[in-house]
Amino acid sequence: MALNLIKLCVGCDSVEDLEAWIASDLEESRRLGKPVEDYHTTRMTPTRDAELLDGGSLYWVVKGNVQCRQRLLEIRPFVDGEGISRCRLILDPVVIRTQWQPRRAFQGWRYLKAADAPADLGAGGSALMEMPPKLRRELAELGLL
Template sequence: MPILSSPSIHILKLCVGCDNVEMLADWQKQRIAAGHALIHTTRQTPRRDGFSEGSSLYWVMGGFVRVRQRIVALHEIRGADGIMRCGFELDPQLVLTEPVPRRAFQGWRYLSASEAPRDLIAGAIVEEGAMPPEMRAALAELALI
């Protein structure tokens, strides 16, 4: 599958077992230190036009999209049960995003580029000011911003 320069479709996934970005980063650092690739295995392979390995996986934590990782490759993985699955190989760089509320769901969902939250640039003051991400998420949850 070719890598597109400007993908229009991304993947949205619940981050089960991690309550915050720091927990995810620590877990992934441990996997890399143990010599493992960062591969998230799912049952279904994305097939929609506009999806490519250059798309990103957006993680939902605590009811909010909080971070994304670029998908660098897709792999066919045969499970112990003999069933073929899809492995999203992820770039180790975690990119913080604006916290956007999302309800729980099973599996993964497509996320169009127009619906994807904006990246937060480390150290930069975003339009809304230098509000900490936790405060911004709490205010968004209360529908105050």
């Protein structure tokens, strides 16, 4: 069974913000002639990489709720220009929306067992995605999503 990561999506107010951020980063990489890949840099390197790369995803907490995920493709530890060990989580740029699941704030990332991860929305969630992000957030805060 795959293992996942969960992380706060700091700076994004909605899944749409995350998607726009990814598109912008990919376009910038193309423009600069760099490898076109989506990644997230983190300070700590996961030790359970084999389990994570066996179908795992990075689940994003947006405004207090898990709302989406991206498949983990690769884990690349590296040392930055200041000599600090870091890790790049290489992600599939396709954002998969999930059922909303409330989460309290935390620092860094955490492991997330597949059994505890929210289900993907799939075709039945299209009506939810047509709602404005602010309305979805308000309904989630009321416990209606």
